[in-house]
Amino acid sequence: MLKLNINGRPHQVDVEADTPLLWVLRDQLQLLGTKYGCGVGECGACTVHVDGEATRSCITPVSAVLGKKVRTIEGLAGKKALHPVQRAWIAHEVPQCGYCQPGMIMAAAALLEKNPKPSAAQIDAAMDNLCRCGTHQRVREAMAALASGEPSGGGRHGS
Amino acid sequence: MEASRRNFLKATLVLGGGLCLEFSFPLAAKTAAQAAPTEVSAWILIHPDDRVVVRIARSEMGQGTFTALAQLVAEELDCDWDRVSAEFASPNESLRRNRPWGPMLTGGSLGVRSSQDYVRRAGGAARAMLVAAAAARWQVDAAACSVERGVIRHAASKRSLRYGEVAAEAARLAPPSEVKLHEPKDWKIAGKSQHRFDIPDKVLGKPVFGVDAALPGMVHASIAQCPVFGGRLERVDSSAVDQLRGVKKVVRAGDFVAVIADSWWRADQALQKLKIEWDFGEYATASDASIMAMLREGLADDKLPQAKKSGDGASALASAARTLQAEYFSPYINHATMEPQTCTAWFKNDGTLELWTSTQDGEASLATAAKTAGLPPEKVEVHKMMLGGGFGRRGGSQDFVVQGVTIARALPGVPVKLMWSRAEDMQHGFYRPASLVRMTAGLDAEGRLIAMHSVIACPSILKVLMPEAMKTPIDFTAVRTLSDMPYNVPHQQVDYAQRNGHVPVGFWRAPGQQNAYYRECFIDEVAHATGKDPLALRLELLAPGDKNRAVLEAAAWAAAWSKPAAAGRHRGIAVSDGFGSYTAMVIEVSVSAKGEVKVHRAILAIDSGHVVNPDTCRAQAEGNIAFMLGATFHQENTVKDGRIVESNFHQFHLLGLGEMPQVEVLLVPSGGFWGGHGEPGALCVAPALCNAIFAATGRRIRSLPLKHHELRPA
Incomplete structure (x- = not known):
């Protein structure tokens, strides 16, 4: 049995130590928000936080997170309020199909925790998650609003 | 814009409020405390507390049709937009009820433009039925009644009734033969930027996609298709995987082989260990x-x-x-949808077949599943999930349904979730x-x-x-x-x-x-x-x-x-x-x-x-x-x-x-x-x-x- 700490809760799973964290989350723990997109760390749909670092869970063996704190999209919001990135994503209507967005949001949250006011260039460089629908413009808008400290990340429906 | 601002507030309060999409997972118990809504027509359900649920026939892959069609219905219904939600119409019910929702195919940028007329008429017809029910209760002329945001008023007698109060009576009335639609210049709900219904769940990471199907006892399948289009499976030596932990079955069929296991990772790891011989067919030298x-x-x-x-x-x-x-x-x-092709199929012990899939055409998925399984279509249900991208990949070709059903048939009584690896998706597209x-x-x-x-x-x-x-x-x-x-x-x-x-x-x-x-x-x-x-x-x-x-x-x-x-x-x-x-x-x-x-x-x-x-x-x-x-x-x-x-x-x-x-x-x-x-x-x-x-x-x-x-x- 491997002992994990996910979203502040202890879990025990009976899997091979080289099982990628992604599949422990999805198939063992039914935490289905974290997505499979490529399996090779290219697309970022599987991004979670491991001790606060944005981490591609599809290429992270579960053995590498023992004793560490894992946070998934399900654990991002507080008990009473959404995370500011989630609020901004809603206000800017960022998602289209939405499949890549949990990973995108986790990458955004990790970036902002390290650097609350990233420049446009820093946002472009740090956010290398892939999106097929083409939400790029709104990811940038939502991030720019968060970086500028707008309460609830501004929004598109103000007029 | 006032209505949009309220919707935004509503959207941010979703946390703790439960799913606004009503997917029918057996495990997802619906709140029993809520009184059942009345089906005023095939398109419109109204709860006693005035919440309106609009049924949507087209698929949602991020293009916004799920919300836009509800806007058009609500526009003619004259209801309170803040109390509107949407759910997908059931392909099986469509079959049994003679297609009251029209075609479900979602492609060609047709979702709104080819259904706008009949969905608006559905909204207008329901409005007329609700007004007629109120007028009948008051014994007044329906033409003397007005409606604003789901409240029917009779000015002369200063009486009013909410939609939720007359929905049951309205549902018993015949729809009017003619419906006068609002002029677009007068639109209050349509023509405005409204927040999409599906976004809050997607931002929260709720399990709304085909790959998120989760059923009791469910197992997982990974597939290998013949690398050359048109080739066939010759033989498979599965001796290296039959005894592996978690592996349930190796399924051989036509041009593919699949491994079923207790997790997708174990299924895919076992798949990589199979010794597969293909007959590459006549195109093995194409370049x-x-x-x-x-x-x-x-x-x-x-x-x-x-x-x-x-x-x-x-x-x-x-x-x-x-x-x-x-x-x-x-x-x-290739389309390269971020969500790979997927289909969960469950041959149930009562002789029916249920599917959960990301499809641009729920009716085609149902027909394909019935044909593949050799079942009458009435015995098949397709649960339409949110699509992790479509772009045309998941409509005309229902290859993922054929495979999902073929694989699940090997384990009757057990739900089997097929998901393609990215390589399969990249190399077996249309x-x-x-x-x-x-x-x-x-x-x-x-x-x-x-x-x-x-x-x-x-x-x-x-x-x-x-x-x-x-x-x-x-x-x-x-x-x-x-x-x-x-x-x-x-x-x-x-x-x-x-x-x-x-x-x-x-x-x-x-x-x-x-x-x-x-x-x-x-x-x-x-x-x-x-x-x-x-x-x-x-x-x-x-x-x-x-x-x-x-x-x-x-x-x-x-x-x-x-x-x-x-x-x-x-x-x-x-x-x-x-x-x-x-x-x-x-x-x-x-x-x-x-x-x-x-x-x-x-x-x-x-x-x-x-x-x-x-x-x-x-x-x-x-x-x-x-x-x-x-x-x-x-x-x-x-x-x-x-x-x-x-x-x-x-x-x-x-x-x-x-x-x-x-x-x-x-x-x-x-x-x-x-x-x-x-x-x-x-x-x-x-x-x-x-x-x-x-x-x-x-x-x-x-x-x-x-x-x-x-x-x-x-």
Whole structure:
């Protein structure tokens, strides 16, 4: 049995130590928000936080997170309020199909925790998650609003 | 906007409020405390507390139809938009009730435009029934009653009733024979930017997608299909995996083998350990070169059917003072939806079959599942899940359903979730067709374009996916935009060489869009050859009143086309109608001395007649531009030894965040018709970009993707 700490809760799973964290989350723990997109760390749909670092869970063996704190999209919001990135994503209507967005949001949250006011260039460089629908413009808008400290990340429906 | 602000507040309060999408997982217990809603009509459920649920027949893949159709229903229902939610209509129920919701196919940018009339009538009919029920209770004339936000009032007696109070009585009334629809100019709910219903759940990571199906006792399957299209499975040695932990079964069928295990990872690991022998079939030596030779042979065929002939056709070229000729090529491109193909199937012990899948056509999924399982369709139910991208991949081809059902049949009574690996998804698509086109323009002594002859060699999508729709040798998706040019050219001819090859082709966002690239770049060549401004030439060729003119002028105005571009910047322009809408685009680039292209701005003007949700339409425009910039710069699927070479995103680049230009969208609806938004925004991207690169470098880009071209200024 491997002992994990996910979203502040202890879990025990009976899997091979080289099982990628992604599949422990999805198939063992039914935490289905974290997505499979490529399996090779290219697309970022599987991004979670491991001790606060944005981490591609599809290429992270579960053995590498023992004793560490894992946070998934399900654990991002507080008990009473959404995370500011989630609020901004809603206000800017960022998602289209939405499949890549949990990973995108986790990458955004990790970036902002390290650097609350990233420049446009820093946002472009740090956010290398892939999106097929083409939400790029709104990811940038939502991030720019968060970086500028707008309460609830501004929004598109103000007029 | 007040209503939108309230919806935003509503959206941010979803946390703790439960799913606003009602997917029917057996484990997802619905709250029993809520009283059952009344089905006023097939489209509309009303709860005693006035909450309205609108049933939606079309699929949701991020294009916003799930919300836009509800807006149209609510608009005519005159209910309180803040209390409206939506759910998918059931394909099985549709079958049993004689299709009260019409077709479920979601493609061709048709979701709103082809159902707007009957969904609005459904809203208006329900409103009339609710008013009639209130009037009957009060024993007054229904015409003396008014409705505002779901409250019916009789002014003379100062009485009022809420929709939730009369829904049960209304449901017993016959719908009115005639419904008068609101004029679009009077719209209160439609025509406004409303927050999409599906976004909060997606931002929270709720399990809304096909791959998120989770059922009691469910097991997982990973699949390997014959690497060469058309090949078969010969034999499989599974001795290395039969005893592996978690492995339940190895399923052999036709052109694939799948492993079922207790997690997808274990299934996929076992799959990699199988010793599989394939019969690669007759296409094992096919390559890019053989495909190009096939297309080139098509261009050389002198007995091709004509998709269009006007005036004297190609023979008019003989009398031209001058001719121009160019050949253009586009590669195969995969849809590469971020969610791979997936299907969960469960042969239940009561003899029924249930599916959970990401499909663009719930009815086709049901029919395919019934046929594959050998069950009467009435015994099959399909739960339509949110799609992790569609772009045409999950409609006409229901290959994932055939496989999901075939695999699950090996374990009766157990739900089996099939998900493709990325490599399977990349190498077993229904690709945008590769095509090769030769265009010849004839100019008179004054340099006027008098004749145009196009020869198109392109695989037929309809032949693969809808052979019954091929009534002539012409596949309209392969010839359109050239065969129906808005330009006034007196002598035109379009010949079509159907050359299919072995690579499956399919409806890829804006099918036939390659022809917009060819036509609009070739028109640019004509402008350059005759010393005309590319905008001026287009306007010269378009009739007064043609809606293509208005969008061209709008895009050119926004780009300040009449003034020189900023230093170091260069612009390209293109126009194309398609999918019911009219679009024009100006793209502005700079090109470094090393040949690096930076796209600074993309301006899209679009006239779709009416606009139901402006913000969603803008999002579709932005998405189309990112999608097509990625395709134009980077994407192709190449063929070697009969199989697709690219296996993952390292060989198939999507547009990076840093590559995205500033997008400006001009919604210029002129009224009187209904056009689409899911695809039209794709049409002008490649030509506007390539024309801008020509303006910057003097280099004509006659084949894609751009990554193969030297782009240093010539």
